[in-house]
Amino acid sequence: MIDGQPVACVYTKSRELIVSYPRRAANFRAKIRNEKDLSEMLLMVLTYDPYKAHSVEPGAIVASPKGHSDR
Numbered sequence: 001m002i003d004g005q006p007v008a009c010v011y012t013k014s015r016e017l018i019v020s021y022p023r024r025a026a027n028f029r030a031k032i033r034n035e036k037d038l039s040e041m042l043l044m045v046l047t048y049d050p051y052k053a054h055s056v057e058p059g060a061i062v063a064s065p066k067g068h069s070d071r
Contacts (some may be wrong), residue, residue, distance in 0.1 A: 003049075005021055006022055007021055008022070015032045016030065017032050017042075019041075019042075019046070025057060028041070028044075
């Protein structure tokens with residue numbers, strides 16, 4: 001439980017972290033490459049607050065060119 005809400009965290013053998021807030025209908029999933037990825041992901045999702053989130057303007061979302069990766 002986090003802030004009175006149930007949370008399910010699963011770390012798979014294929015190094016994927018899945019975090020779910022069932023009552024908030026929020027699910028997060030990430031491929032974890034190292035301990036830094038794991039700590040950053042946990043920090044983001046375990047402090048998630050949908051009531052303090054900022055809305056995103058549709059025009060602010062830009063897709064990466066095909067075949068391009070930021071990592």
